[in-house]
Structure formats: structure tokens, C-alpha cells
Amino acid sequence: MNLQPVILCGGSGTRLWPLSREQYPKQLLALTGDETMLQATARRVDGTLAAAGRQVLPPIVVGNEEYRFITAEQLRQAGVKPAAIVLEPAGRNTAPALTVAALVALETGDDPVLVVMPADHIIGGIEAFRAAVAEGMTHAESGKLVTFGIRPTHPETGYGYICAGTALAGAGDAHGIRAFVEKPDTATAERYLASGDYLWNSGIFMMRASVWLEQLGNMRPDIIDGCRAAFTARTRERDFLRVGQEAFAACPADSIDCRDGEAAGGVGRRHFAYRRLVGCWGLGRAVANRRYG
Numbered sequence: 001m002n003l004q005p006v007i008l009c010g011g012s013g014t015r016l017w018p019l020s021r022e023q024y025p026k027q028l029l030a031l032t033g034d035e036t037m038l039q040a041t042a043r044r045v046d047g048t049l050a051a052a053g054r055q056v057l058p059p060i061v062v063g064n065e066e067y068r069f070i071t072a073e074q075l076r077q078a079g080v081k082p083a084a085i086v087l088e089p090a091g092r093n094t095a096p097a098l099t100v101a102a103l104v105a106l107e108t109g110d111d112p113v114l115v116v117m118p119a120d121h122i123i124g125g126i127e128a129f130r131a132a133v134a135e136g137m138t139h140a141e142s143g144k145l146v147t148f149g150i151r152p153t154h155p156e157t158g159y160g161y162i163c164a165g166t167a168l169a170g171a172g173d174a175h176g177i178r179a180f181v182e183k184p185d186t187a188t189a190e191r192y193l194a195s196g197d198y199l200w201n202s203g204i205f206m207m208r209a210s211v212w213l214e215q216l217g218n219m220r221p222d223i224i225d226g227c228r229a230a231f232t233a234r235t236r237e238r239d240f241l242r243v244g245q246e247a248f249a250a251c252p253a254d255s256i257d258c259r260d261g262e263a264a265g266g267v268g269r270r271h272f273a274y275r276r277l278v279g280c281w282g283l284g285r286a287v288a289n290r291r292y293g
Contacts, residue, residue, distance in 0.1 A: 001054060001112060001137075001141050002056070002057050002112040003049055003113050003115060004057045004059075004114050004209070005059040005114075006116045007038070008097055008098070008117070009038055009064070027120045037121070037122065038074050039075070041119045042059055042078055043078055043079075044123065049130055060086065060105060063119075065089055085241065086243065089245040090249045094256045095216065095220070095255055095256050096252075098116055098212060102213050106209050112208070113141060114208070115133055115205075121202070121204070140211075143211055146205060149162045150201075157183055157186055158183060160200075160201040161200060161201055162198065164197050165177055205256060220252070220254065222252050223252055226248065227248070230251060233246075233247055
């Protein structure tokens with residue numbers, strides 16, 4: 001089964017204002033070196049993750065129409081040829097963005113494992129991250145949804161959290177997930193930190209394209225219907241894929257973690273160290289994943 005990187009490149013950059021702003025969001029900035037955050041994300045999952053019977057496919061990038069040329073140019077400079085740059089006519093949050101990417105991934109008749117990465121993360125220990133993705137691939141191939149979390153180092157109120165469940169037999173360091181919870185107040189965040197049962201929710205996911213569409217269709221058929229209508233009305237110009245403007249604008253907005261947090265079951269595992277930048281620095285380690293079905 002092939003591995004399909006999906007890069008979510010939306011966001012207006014208001015949390016890092018004035019360095020990052022609507023006209024030049026943080027994912028298009030070089031904040032820690034010569035590469036922009038988008039470029040680093042695009043190179044994070046590469047051919048070293050290929051294996052017997054597995055290819056690492058060119059990334060599908062989902063972003064804003066307004067930034068299409070600089071997005072394409074930054075990818076070119078990084079030596080990355082995308083499978084498609086999907087242009088959103090309006091921001092509808094991450095669930096519709098991932099849904100359209102899954103439809104693109106299924107166009108060829110393949111059903112790859114998607115590794116879904118926001119373009120605004122900074123990750124250290126890249127080899128450990130790739131090892132975690134390789135291990136997560138085995139869970140995703142079997143129909144699980146894998147989500148990467150961060151071991152909290154302080155009572156942060158700006159992130160959502162994952163409540164880890166019990167360890168799963170025969171799944172390495174895998175754990176069940178009890179709940180996805182929204183950004184807490186300070187007292188609740190302090191309780192989460194003290195318990196040791198909660199991870200910061202990173203927004204990095206792995207799943208088969210068909211699994212995402214099936215599960216989201218069961219929970220939110222209105223999002224699936226809206227995205228399918230927008231995808232049917234798509235047009236393509238070189239690397240740019242434009243979904244139908246009216247249909248996509250009418251699609252309900254929702255997040256990936258909001259959807260999967262409402263379903264039952266789950267598995268998870270803690271694995272690697274990395275940093276995430278969402279208006280401030282976070283350092284930690286963990287991975288969680290959860291079974292559908």
C-alpha cells in the first residue's frame with residue numbers, strides 16, 4: 001500500500017502577527033533556517049519511507065487560492081513536484097480540506113494511506129519522526145486512524161488535548177483514546193498535566209483515504225456531499241486543482257479531530273520528540289491512534 005503525503009497549507013497567520021499576517025501566513029515564512037515551514041513539511045516524508053510494495057507518492061497540497069503562486073514556487077525551490085495543489089475558494093476548516101484531498105488520492109484507483117500534516121509544524125529529530133510514520137503505516141493499513149500528539153510540558157491553554165486510554169495488547173506502545181477535548185482553561189490544563197493521561201493534539205493524522213471518507217460519511221454526510229459536489233465541479237490548470245466555488249463555500253466547516261473525537265474506540269502510541277509552532281513553541285513527544293469499526 002502506498003503512502004500519500006497531504007499538506008494542509010491553510011491559515012491566515014494571525015497568531016504570529018506582525019511577522020505573520022493574512023498577506024503572508026507563517027507556513028510561507030522561514031522561521032528556523034533557510035527553508036520555509038511549507039518547504040520543510042514537503043520534504044519531511046520522503047523516499048526513505050518507501051519499502052517493498054510501497055511508494056511514497058508526490059504530496060497533495062491543500063491551500064488558499066490567494067497564495068497559489070508562492071506555494072507553487074516554494075515547492076519548486078524545494079525540489080518537490082506535487083501531485084496537485086488543491087485551491088480552496090474559502091476556508092472550511094480541516095475536515096473538508098482532508099476530504100477533498102482523499103478524493104484526489106482515490107482518482108487513480110489506488111487507496112493509499114494518507115499522512116496528513118499541517119504546514120505550520122517544526123519537528124526536530126526527523127529520523128525518529130519518519131520511524132514513527134513507518135510504524136503508524138502498519139496501523140493505518142489495517143483500518144485504524146493514527147493521530148500524532150505531543151507530551152505536554154506545561155499547562156497550555158492554546159491547544160486541544162487527547163485523553164489517552166489503556167494500552168493495547170500486541171500493538172507496541174499503543175493506547176486507546178478516551179476523548180478529544182477542546183482548549184481548556186488554566187485550571188483544567190493544570191489538571192491534565194498533573195494526570196499524565198493527556199497529550200497535546202498536534203493535528204497530524206494517518207489513515208487510508210477510503211477509511212476517512214467512509215467514517216466521515218457515517219458521521220457527517222453533509223460534509224461528504226458538499227465536498228463531492230465541489231470535487232465534481234473541479235477544474236485543473238497545470239498543478240492547480242480548483243474545486244467548485246459555490247459547492248465548497250456551502251460545505252459545512254469542521255475539524256478533523258472534532259469528527260474523529262465523536263466516534264467510539266481507538267488506539268494510540270507514544271513515540272517521538274518534536275516541536276510544533278502554533279503562535280508559540282511547544283516541545284514534547286507522543287503518538288496516538290484509534291481504530292474505526
